[in-house]
Amino acid sequence: MKRVFIKYNPYQVTTEITIDDKPLKKNSRLNVPDQRLQEWVDNLPDILFEECSTKDFEITFHGTVLDFEDVAAVAEEAKAKGINITLKHIPAKEVKDKEQAIADIFAEIQNGPFEELKQPDVIRAFEMAKSSDFEVNVVATMSAGKSTLINSLLGQRLMPAKQEACTATITEIKDNDSDHFAAKVYDKSGKLIETHPELTYEIMDRLNANPAVSKIRAEGNIPFVTS
Ligand SMILES: Nc1nc2c(ncn2[C@@H]2O[C@H](COP(=O)(O)OP(=O)(O)O)[C@@H](O)[C@H]2O)c(=O)[nH]1
Numbered sequence: 001m002k003r004v005f006i007k008y009n010p011y012q013v014t015t016e017i018t019i020d021d022k023p024l025k026k027n028s029r030l031n032v033p034d035q036r037l038q039e040w041v042d043n044l045p046d047i048l049f050e051e052c053s054t055k056d057f058e059i060t061f062h063g064t065v066l067d068f069e070d071v072a073a074v075a076e077e078a079k080a081k082g083i084n085i086t087l088k089h090i091p092a093k094e095v096k097d098k099e100q101a102i103a104d105i106f107a108e109i110q111n112g113p114f115e116e117l118k119q120p121d122v123i124r125a126f127e128m129a130k131s132s133d134f135e136v137n138v139v140a141t142m143s144a145g146k147s148t149l150i151n152s153l154l155g156q157r158l159m160p161a162k163q164e165a166c167t168a169t170i171t172e173i174k175d176n177d178s179d180h181f182a183a184k185v186y187d188k189s190g191k192l193i194e195t196h197p198e199l200t201y202e203i204m205d206r207l208n209a210n211p212a213v214s215k216i217r218a219e220g221n222i223p224f225v226t227s
């Protein structure tokens with residue numbers, strides 16, 4: 001039996017492998033600098049068999065849970081070829097740990113001396129980058145068909161679409177599982193001025209004609225967005 005140690009860092013894409021505590025030979029096919037685990041892990045059992053002339057291995061994997069699962073799947077498949085791999089996992093920092101570290105640095109920056117990094121647009125950009133929300137902007141000249149396209153994606157006529165300027169107000173539409181659209185309406189200063197539990201074409205038409213309305217935040221089911 002050979003003892004294989006694999007340390008894989010998915011953030012820097014670095015791999016360290018030892019066999020029986022010895023570094024790999026120069027010509028080993030397991031020298032995989034700059035390659036993602038997923039590029040070579042499928043070949044791992046065959047390479048180990050070729051290079052170690054045994055079919056019994058104990059692999060200790062130091063890495064994230066997701067990457068360990070890929071190694072485990074490959075080890076399971078290798079059984080069919082008569083290659084026996086027992087596995088051990090040494091946990092590594094997960095994505096959520098890294099995200100927390102980044103959030104901590106950003107919080108520190110907010111208490112620091114650089115005013116440029118405390119501006120609302122910087123904070124918003126950071127929140128967006130952290131969020132699982134994925135923002136898609138529909139941008140085109142007047143009457144290009146933006147509202148028509150959005151209605152078609154929503155599967156219902158919600159945006160006023162006409163041969164004239166009719167939707168100059170910024171509208172955000174967020175996907176959720178509700179069976180109808182609801183909206184919150186804001187003025188230029190960001191103050192909430194109206195709420196609509198049941199948004200309709202007529203309400204949208206009126207809101208778009210109202211100069212006091214600066215932003216509409218709608219939420220409802222966007223049929224083709226599943227996650
Ligand atoms: N022929 C044609 N007309 C369209 C198409 N898409 C939109 N329109 C029409 O173009 C006009 C402007 O569309 P609208 O969606 O309001 O454009 P927006 O200003 O970009 O939001 C409306 O009269 C639509 O019916 C299209 O694909 N073909």
Ligand SMILES: [Mg+2]
Pocket residue numbers: 146147148159160161166167
């Ligand atoms: Mg429009």
